[in-house]
Amino acid sequence: MNLTLILPITIPMLTAILTMLLLKSRRAQRAVSMLGALALFVASLWLLADVWRNGIQAEQMGNWPAPYGVTLVADLFGAIMVLLAGIIGLAVAMYSLVSIDPEREAFGYHSLYHFLLMGVCGAFLTGDLFNLYVWFEVMLMASFVLMALGGERGQMEGAIKYVTLNLLSSALFLSALGLLYAMAGTLNMADLAAKFSSITAAQPHGLVTTLAMLFLVAFGIKAAVFPLFFWLPASYHTPPAAVSALFAGLLTKVGVYALIRVFTLIFVQDVGYTHTLILVIAGLTMVTGVLGAVAQNEFRRVLSFHIVSQIGYMIMGLGLFTPYALAGSVFYIAHHIIVKTNLFLVSGIVERLGGTPELKKLGGLYQSQPSLALLFLVPAMSLAGLPPLSGFFAKLSLVRAGLEVGQYTIVAVSLGVGLLTLFSMIKLWNEAFWKPVPEVVGNNSETAANLRAWLIPIAFLASITIIIGGIAGQTFALALLAGEQLMNPALYIQAVLGGAP
């Protein structure tokens, strides 16, 4: 029996159920929610330590042997993702306590929050394709409700697009799944990998490659790549900052995770076709995303579009398809989750202080809030890839991986997009922090003293991005191991199905 694999699912589930039953008592809910987030964080650390020390961990749910039952499995990549979910879960839970209004709490905010974490962790840990669909749905359903919770007009307009497009993605996923089962007779990912590798390595099977395309689109929608990303910029800036931050950090990354998982494990028979396509998509995603960000004039909208752009980087490593490149992807994802969540958390304070999300009406925060300014600058510069913060190493590893295999176009694109990222981060800085306070100030802006507690999770995440950079040797070594595991599916297959490597 191995508890480490199941705890990241059961802890948030129990927390969510308890907060659901305790809906009437705000204090009890908040206490349970915080405890649950903390427990998840600890459990996720434990999981990573376990995988780090003992290699890929697998557990057959219900004690039914793979490939018949559902296997939970954590390789380093999965464990890293769970840890990130734990970190974000903790930071945003803290932030939620101070920033979410009692009305939303009374209607199940905390419960939804932990259900979402449950879905996310489940998706990272499952070794079964249909089970992945289920976790996707858990996560999506929770995110639908969190997105719409509150019923503001903007939320509604965003939610309708978010919901529709994600449902289309789910339908595609499910269809692809059904077709895949029809062909391969199994749903276990390791089993699929083993079967496909045995017959189609020499000559790729056309229908398998076609199904790969369906998965590419289905996961691509969730990951928000070009030209499937539209739901994201339409909706991510509409809910409360805590929700945006949680989404920005975790949701699209589950799509990226799924893409990386299936395109390293299952669909690797026609790499020249599929992965080149992924590389093209990566480049287009970077460019359209960053241009979208440049065109925005509101704090969170800029950030939202940047998510799209950065998804491109994460996919780039997959497209390059070397251990080093995948390590770059893993590193980039980790870095991005921390930094992006942090920026959204900052945006919440900025919008509170300024009383508006519009950059034109913001200003003066460098003078009035030097510590907030510094806490913005750290993740912003990290996002732009400035050394010695985590983003630099993420970009460095991808660029290096691209140069090593001679993919100069994507390297050039990624570097150019990095510059534009810097440009729009500076735009935020110039407008919200450096520019003097405009004449007309929103009348519902709050005083800074009330927001002291908001800075704690922000500082927590900012210190992580600094630490990741500071110990880049260790963190990248970990990512490199994860990348090597990803490029060597035999390890995964063996951990799940047993047998000789």
Next chain:
Amino acid sequence: MNSLIMKTTARFLMPFLLLFSVFLFVRGHNEPGGGFTGGLVAAAAFALYSIAFGSREARRVLRVEPRHLIGVGLLAALSSGVVALINGQVFLTGLWGYIRLPGLGRVETGTPALFDLGVYLVVMGVTLAFIFNLEEAE
């Protein structure tokens, strides 16, 4: 929809439907049925009642809040997995045993049955929550 026929039908059908739902649930492991259909039928019983008499009346008859049904159901399903953990088994491992029920004698049952009960409660609670809330929307 406040017709007399409707009300009479609902009042008449409700116990049968509930009984039927329990029947479906109990036999589900061996024959078509199970927590899903059972829960749905149970919910349909209250739904019918609610359409006939209004959601307020139906909520009164139900006595528990649908949200609590959901919570308890989820807890039941989760705990059926945790029982295995406590016994040193993998999560959700089925544990079987016999219990003596008055009138039925020795009945084989196990944690999957608890799990299915959870499903039953959740499906019922959820469906009722849908119906009640939509009905109450102004």
Next chain:
Amino acid sequence: MEIILAFVIGGLFAASIYMLLRRSLVKLLIGLALLSHATNLLIFTAAKLTRGNPPVIGADATALTPPFADPLPQALILTAIVISFGVMAFALALAYRVYRSVGTDDLDQMRGTDV
């Protein structure tokens, strides 16, 4: 029969997508409902059909006698049906709230968060 159903599935997808592309939110909901029918039927059909013979072991038997229908896709579809039921109910409530706060069901009027 698989061939016939393949066309039925295609038709269901087409009908659903056509409805999703309408400007009216209400029609979009119909489209979503059709989408789940299409998907479920797709899984069912792709896994091949067996007439009659459900995967239930008779009370006096100890094993199934072939031919019988593949139980696994059925379990998957059942899960999918129930999930899409929940999703559908949520979508209906969402539509209600959207209409309440935006005041129209014309999706073209809901562009405020993009532009």
Next chain:
Amino acid sequence: MAIALAVFSGFGVALAAPVLSRRLNNAAGWVLALLPAALTLYFVSLLPLAAAEQPAAFSSSWAPELGLFLSFRADGLGLLFALLISGIGTLVIVYASGYLKGNPNIGRFYAWLLTFMAAMLGVALADNALLLFVFWELTSLSSFILIGFEHERESARAAALQALLVTGAGGLALLAGLLLLGLAGGTLELSTLLGQGDTLRASPYYVPALILILLGAFTKSAQFPFHFWLPNAMEAPTPVSAYLHSATMVKAGIYLLARLSPALGGTNLWMYAVGGIGASTMLAGGYLALTQTDLKRLLAYSTVSALGMLTLLIGLGSQLALKAAVVLLLAHGLYKGALFLVAGALDHETGTRDIRQLGGLFPKMRLTALAAGLAALSMAGLPPLFGFISKELTYEAALEYGPWLTAAVVAAGLSFVFVAGIVGIGPFWGRKTETPRSPHEAPPSMWLGALTLAGLSLLIGLFPATVSGLLVSPAFSAAVGQTTSVELALWHGVNPAFILSVITVLAGGGLYVVRGPLRSGLSRLAWSRGPAFLYERSLDGLNALARGQTRILQNGYLRHYLFSILLATTGLAGFTLLTKGGLYWPSAVTDVRFYELALGVLILGAAFAATISWSRLGAVAALGAAGYGVALIYLLFGAPDLAMTQFMIESLTVILFVLAFYHLPHFAQLTPRRSRLRDLLVALLAGGLMTSLVLSAVGVQLFPSISDYFVENALPLAHGRNIVNVILVDFRGIDTLGEITVLGIAATGVFALLKLRMSRRKTGDEK
């Protein structure tokens, strides 16, 4: 270890600077200056080691897999730079304490200035290319913050952004170039790379790596056509201009060129690219300096010119040229730093930097005038100042390359003399003019730096041997890649270089005399469509492109988003299906019975009816009919559980639809016929794709299903006869756990959407 500490100490002290500044008030500058002063002494103590070719070094790993090591090496070139950085840094911090006296943000200023200093030391002393890059980028960032110090002015913000973008773009090129260099040489350790010049030059990566690295160096060192950010950076407070934008940061590019010249130099490409750009920059900067009236911009342009001259010399690459470059580097740092400090003092005391408003200040500001005069003499290249030695060497180096190059260098020299006159003589002599503030001598903190630097110019000029052995020779050796010693002398006799010097001074003096008419004449020729214009245009273009693209892509129409997704799906999957040979025709399929066919037709008909129905209830009824039809299919093909569930759920869904539609508006025909046709086409395409996929998947079974296991073990191991139910609650129980969770969440969502009313006052967090 000590050397790494020396670099990082600046970051540490920077953190403490704001607090210290609040505690110590005006004394803070003097206290903080102790750090760079101590560093200066430390670096001096390392000079003998460097001169003995046994430079102090330190190495530790940071991210070895990425090729990033924490390695430092203090050879002659590095120390020359480090001394400029720490030495001028000491004076500038003291200077800043006077210049920014009373400024509430002076603590932050110190912090960023020290951050910059540490980063710059890192650039000079790093022995790992990536480590150098890390510090390089940090100098860009701190420069950005410092240029924008007076951030409430829009011009300052724009200048800061411009500097960051230009140097940032170069930085990215540099990163790629260094990585390619690493690929070519198999290591990123500079000291190793420098020994493999021949391998590197023969590598296929040589040309791209060189071009990319040069882009990095040129943008940083404000080479033409990237020079425009530097004059604009004069928005920064003067201590910053003196420190970053004249003495140190802009020389980082020069440093990099000098550092890499043993590895990358010596080819024609190097000579023409580096030399050519350097010469253009030298001439453009020199020319543009003639037209300026703002003291700082004038100095900035002449700095551009000097940077060009340095680049040119490094590009030429001869021993003499490199020697001249090293000497010019030092000489320029001393006199230009001093002149900037003088300019700041003038600005501070008189309230203006317009050279037409400054004059006759000598009686009021004697010490400043003295510093200005000495520095100007050095800049003009007059003996016995250090500038003279530098200029002689430069001319000698140029003479090797023929008359054209010599003429160009002399032309730049003319501009130097001219600028020296304007800054060193103009404000202090001649007629006393009215200035916004009534001037008096600057406080000691503000003349001390200028006087020290100017004094050093004189001292070294008189006794060049003080620097030639310990400082110039090791630096020169590092730049040429071999051990050489340099003898510097003030007097070389009457040689061609000397004659050129005399000509330069005379002609430059002449230009100074006619400065008024010259300026107005030249400004009529002013070139408004230069690179700066191009920068503005491309920024505008970028914004327009971004807006245009986003307007098209993210247009807010859900339909368009769906379109894009559907077309991507059908396009990708359809194309793959056709080109990769994925199409199959089902072989083994069940036969068709009439009632089944009828059922199929019924489902299709119901779906069709749902799409064309004019009434909501009609559509819902049709939807229900389709659902029941599907349930019947399940029932017919051995899935009673599915049929039952589908039947129940369909009924409940219909009820929910009816309940919801009660609150929703009627159907409306909103789209014109043409778009309906287009939608139909897309829908049919997607439907067709699904049909062909199902047909193909039915036709291809690659492996048998795992289902047999469930059939065999359901009864003996899982104690159930209904295998579907056993799968749901046991074999794949965790699926079901997730599934009921989804339901629970959906119920919460329905509840919240229908019942939650936000109170209006709490809208701060939402849009």
